[in-house]
Structure formats: structure tokens, C-alpha cells
Amino acid sequence: MGTTTPPRTLAEALRARGDESLAGLLRARPDLLNPVPNDITQLATRAGTRASVVRALEHLDRFALQTAEALAVAPDPAPYDTLLSLLTGDGLDDGEQRDDAGAAVTAALPGALATLREQALVWGEDERLRLVRTARELLAPSPQHPSPTGLGPTVAEATAGMSPGRLQEILTATGLPATHDPVSAVAALSALFTDRTRMAELLDTAPVEALSVLDRLVWGPPYGEVTPNPTPPVKWLRDRGLLLPVSTRTVVLPREAALHLRAGRAHRVPEPVPPVVTAAAERDPQAVDRAAAGQAFTALSTVEELLKLWNGGGPPILRAGGLSVRELKRAATALDVPEPIAAFWVELAYAAGLLASDGETDERYAPTPAYDEWLDLPAQDRWTHLAAAWLPATRVPGLVGGQDAKGRALSALGPELDRSAAPDVRRRVLALFTELPPGTAPDPETLLRRLRWERPLRGSAPSGDGTDLRSRLALWTLNEAELLGITGRGALAAHTRALLNEDEGEEAAARLLAPLLPEPLDHVLLQADLTAVAPGPLERPLAETLSVLADVESKGGATVYRFTPGSVRRALDAGQAAADLHAFLAAHSRTPVPQPLSYLIDDVARRHGHLRIGAASAYVRCDDEAVLNEILADRRSTGLRLRRLAPTVLAAQADPGALLEALREMGYAPAAESADGDVLITRAGARRTPPRTPPVPVPEGPPTPDATLLGAAVRAIRAGDTAATVARKEPADTPSSAPGSLPRTTPAETLATVQAAAMTGSAVWIGYVNAEGAASQRVIAPVRVEGGFVTGYDHTADEVRTYPLHRITGVAELAEDGT
Secondary structure (H helix, E strand, C coil), X not given: CCCCCCCCCHHHHXXXXXXHHHHHHHHHCHHHHCCCCCCHHHHHHHHCCHHHHHHHHHCCCHHHHHHXXXXXXXXXXXXXHHHHHHHHCCCCCCCCCCHHHHHHHHHHHHHHHHHXXXXXXXXXXXXCEEECHHHHHHXXXXXXXXXXXXXXXXXXXXXXXXXXXXXXXXXXXXXXXXXXXXXXXXXXXXXXXXXXXXXXXXXXXXXXXXXXXXXXHCCCCCEEECCCCCCHHHHHHHHCCCCEECCCCEEECCHHHHHHHCCCCCCCCCCCCCCCCCEEEECCHHHHHHHHHHHHHHHHHHHHHHHHHCCCCCCECCCCCCCCHHHXXXXXXXXXXXXXXXXXXXHHHHHCCCEEECCCCCCEEEECHHHHHHHCCCHHHHHHHHHHHHCCCCECHHHCCCECCCCCECCCCCCCCECCCHHHHHHHHHHHHHCCCCCEEECXXXXXXXXXXXXXXXXXXXXXXXXXXXXXXXXXXXHHHHHHCCEECCEECHHHHHHHCCCCCHHHHHHHHHHHCCCCECCEEECCCCEEEECCCECHHHHHHHHHHCEEEECCCCEEEECCHHHHHHHHHCCCCHHHHHHHHHHHECCCCCHHHHHHHHHHHHHCCCCEEECCCEEEECCCHHXXXXXXXXXXXXXXXXXXXXXXXXXXXXXXXXXXXXXXXXXXXXXXXXXXXXXXXXXXCCCCCCCCCCCCCCCCCCCCCCHHHHHHHHHHHHHHHHHHHCCECCCCCCCCCCXXXXXXXXXXXXXXXXXHHHHHCCCEEXXXXXXXXXXXXXEEEEEEEECCEEEEEECCCCEEEEEEHHHEEEEEEECCCCC
């Protein structure tokens, strides 16, 4: 075969490619590798399946897709010049107004065509460009699936069921001579519509109203409804074939006529150049880094506060999975954030593996053991852990509160929040950030336009508010990046650039972030109004003890804690003595301990444990009979149904916990005691799930293969193709077998042929059936034949293998020019 012979099929076009080109195809379309095709023919067949072609089209940018759409309405095959004309127009309608756009299209078309060729959507030489059949079926106009170009069917397609007499009437109305058959009549009408001069003369005779009808149809949709008695302008167009009937009430503008009216353009606005992402603001890069670092620290504090809230056992899990609306509201109130933001923090903790189901009978959410390990990390490493979990996550918190396809509400941590496109959109948005100078905040609208240009078919179905999924994912990415400290004041931070750089990674990001995070403090400022001010983040032991001793009143740059009798009693219940509390405050306050605070601690401590509560079902014990008399006389104790067992003991028909809370509400400071009479110390118990792995992102499709897999796959395909197409000798007394069929020889002939090949070192072609009954063709170079087995180098598998002779159906020598 000569090297200049053009390919006749897609398989021949793929076979003529080099290994690098085949690897590029498999890299761009990894679904073709599952499983690895046996040969080039199988690869071409798989590349033309509907599912694979749809996936490939979805990954095209707008101009590559417009190029494919133009090929779908062009003749098959189409020369390069015809394709270029469909994208630029013939220039006869608007002179030089489209020169700039035409130049841009001319410059970008070779790249778009190379992309389509690389992905095996287009094949053939420039003089005979062919769109794969499945792609043409998807993109070509049809009544059920209008073309994105807005063009309708050709004259030949629209007149397929028209009577010969009606065709002759149309020819007569347009001034064309009559023909002897419908085929020549259709050809004459098509030639008229594609002739710029004659078509212009025909339209010059059209009524103004008829031209208005054409103007409404020219850019699509090309279909229109007519009445049984159409208006004169419509009748004029129908009589001359400018509107052809599709049904009794529907007409269509034929493609050739529409292209004339469009000056030859398949698209109204070709978009060969991606939209530019413009800057919304220019900021000081150092200010951006500081703002991002501040928000990163807030993110760490918020996640820690959320998991501390659920430290003793979190909210129950809904039967359908996820967090109830009420529990999400409680978390939002505790974190002092709106519910959508609370959903983001909950989902982030879950994605990072810090939160999971405990797996118990009454299933609840609780921190995982990984949370304790995370707490021990430096702040910068804790942040990189969260950011690294956010980037590939497919769960989308922005969907919380919406509805699924069946109208059911989507809940936080629910099973329906995965969107496989989320990681790709997230990384692409951040990649567009990196293309801008440091400190530059992009304009969100231009960023969305760029994303739509890059993937016009992905997520194209609009939601209730009219936006497509990719646009919503991009907007959620912008908001979440600001919350997490990925960006600061709308611009990408330096530590994020390092995190996104494969050559640097998490360690470099942590190193850049560390100097910007505030150092934890070991002191507070006590105030005379029973408050303590933490002027910054506190060291963890100090913060944990202070959170038990006082209630958080406000948060921000400085956290304000308030001491109350209840908070002091909480510290005493946790096993602290009054002396311990005094010493703690004196050691960690930069200001003297106010006298009112000392009095509060001493007063609560003096009354704490004066009353003792145990299980009888419950009892109250007190050495002071007057206190018990006071409790019995109090109307608020009626519900406890108290009765005196002894001068210093009351019994209650309530459990100890309820009795403890009731007496505290009445203003007393009781303490729980054990069966031995010892005071029970109540500390918040840490509830942990069994070891859990973070949720696995839902893949969008097959993973991108690495270089090793690509190389092995290309070698296997080449070897299989060699076995399938190798030239071989047919025995003189055996009728020629059909292409692709297994060779058939007797066992004696098989043994003699492989022995001869082993002696001469030549390769042979064999048919082989394995133990599962699967038949295959292989080219092997026998090395040893003994014991009923043949061992040799298998060119198909690219390795040395041993085959039982009884499973070889036949053998044939390769032709002289076979390899």
C-alpha cells in the first residue's frame, strides 16, 4: 500500500497514526481503554459508539464544537475550504465588516480540527474531511433534535416523500426547466439555492412580507406552522420551494436557502477565541494573603467548634440519610452563621474524614478518631488538610435545601449531593485565578462566560433560576474559596498558588501560610463586669478550660467570655475546686482577678454539693433540715413528688438527672453522688466513631491513564492489530478462509509447522481457544516444542508464553512480506 493512499475508514486512519497519536487519543478519551481494545478495528468501533461520542463532544470547547456542527451540515466528505466557508461566510453580505472575525476563525480552525482529529471525531485528509457517523447523527438537524446551527434539512432530505408532480410545479414556479425524474429535479432546485446570483434574482421578486417570513426562520428554528389556507407571502414561498412541507401544518426552510440568506455562515456568531477573564479589582498581594490567612484561621476555628459541639454525640441521622433541617438550624445557630454556610462546614468536616456516622443502632454523627489526630497538627497543616479534602470533593453543599429530580428535599450529609463535575469546575476556576497577576480579583461574569465557552455542553440543562449546573458550581466555588481562605478579598492567595502547583504542594502551602497565622495566646483580660476578653486565639488547654468555666458571649477579632453561676457550677461539676479556679484565673490573666468574680466563685462553691442527689429512684440528701423544708414548701417542686424519708433525706419519683436539673432551675446548687456517697464528677464525654475513611469522590468517568498504562495499551493494540491483519500463507489444498477467521489445520500439521518455525526462528499465525472457550488469533515465534506445549514469544501479548498444542485450532506461515 502506498503511503499517500488516503484512509477509507476510521480504522485505517487510526492505523496510520503513530504511537504518540494513539496515546493522545486514549488520554483524551479514557473510556476507550475499558477494557483495552484487541486491535485497531475494535478501537475504531468503540470510538464510534454513541455513549463514547457523547462524552467526547461534552469535553469540546465552543469553537471545536462549532467546527463539528459545521461539518455535520456540510457535504460528506467536505473539503477544508468548504468547512472554512461555513464558519466565516462568503463575505458577500457585509463587505469587510467580518474581516477581523474571519481572520480569527481562519487562525483557530486548524487547532480545532486537530482537536477533533486527535479525539477521533473527524478523520480523513483536508480534501475529504469526515465527521464520524454517530457525531453527525447527534449534531445534524432533524425535527426531533434541531441543530445548534439553526439550520434545517437539505432540499433532498425535505423532498424525500414529495410527489414528482409537485417537484415539477416548484421548478416551473422558480423558472427552471422541467426534468424527467425527481432526482434531477431535486438537483436543479439545490443548484438554484446554492447559486448566489440566481438566488438573489429570485428573492428580488419576492414580496416584502415573504422576506419578513424568511427573516424569522433564517437563524432558527427553521420550522414554522401554517394554516390550510396560507397567507399570500407564505404561499409564494411554498410554491417556489423556499418553504417545504414537513407535515400538513408544518413547513421548513431548506438548508441551502438558509445558508444563502446567512451569507454562507453555519453560525450567527462563531467564537474562535475564548472570552478574556477581566479583573474586577486590583489589590495588594500582601493584603490578599493576610485576608486569606485570617479567613483560614476562622475556618479552622469554625470546624473545631462544630465538632466540639458534637463531641459527646452529634445529631441523629435521618432514615433516608443526612442531617435534618432542625439539626442544621441548631448547628447554624451555634456557629452564628446562615444555614447554607453551616451546611458547607458540615460537609467539609465530612469530606476531610473528621466527621462520620457512629454506626450504632440509633445512628448519630460524631467526630472520628482522625479528628483527634487533626487537632494535634499545627494550624497550617490542619488548613492544608481541609483544603486538600475540598479540592477533589464531589459533594456539593450548595445543593442543600434544594430538591432532587423526584421533588424530595436535599439534606446536608445526604446521599444525593454528589456531582461528579464539581472537582473539574473547582480546579478550572482556580486555574483561571492563577492566570491572573497576584492580587487580581476576577470579574465573576467574565469567568462564567469563559467556563461556558470551554465546556458548552457540560451541565447545559438550566435549573429553576435559569443557570446551568457548571455556572452554579463555579459561583459556589467562589464563595467556598473565600470562606476557606483559598482566596482573600476575591483574589488568589500565595499559599493557594503553591497548593495548586504540582511541583510544590501541601508542604509549600503550609510553609507560606504559617507566618501569616496568629500565634495562640496564653492569657486573657479579666473585666470587672464578670467577663474575660481573649485578644486573640488561645492555646488549646486554656481555651478548653475557659470554655467550661465561662460562656462565650461574642466572637470576632477578640472573644468575650462571661462568667455566670451556671458556668462556674459547670466547672465545679467537672471536678475543679474553688482554689483551682482562683489559681487558674490568676495564672492566665494579665489583669488582676476582679473581686466580683472571686466572690462569684466562692459563693457558688460554698453552695455546690450542699444538696446530694442519688438514685433511689432518686433522693435528695442534705445535712440542713431547713433547706429540705424549703424545697418541700416550694410549689415548683410539686412535679417531683417529693416525700421525706428521714429528717435529712427526701425521695423523689423522678430520675436523678431530672431531679438535678429541676433543683438547679429552682436556684439550688445540688451535686450528684455515687452509691458510695462520693460526689460524681461530670465531664463532657468524648464520643468517637470507629475508624472511618473519608468519603470517596464519585468519579465523572474513567480516570485519566498514566504514561505506563498508555504505553502498555498502545503496544497491546498494535500487537493485536498485527495478529489480526498479518498476511499469511494458505495451504494449497485448503480453501481460503474468511478474513478474521481462525486457521484450521490437523494436529499433525500444527505440530510440524510449529516445530519447523522453532528450528528456523520464524513467526507463525495461530488460532487459539483458551480454557473459557474464548477464541483469538495470535502471532508467535516458537522457541521450544515439547511435552504437548509450544513456548514462544507472543507478538500479540508482547511477552513469552506457553500454549497447549491441543488448544491451537490451526497454524499458518506468514507471507513473505508479513511481519
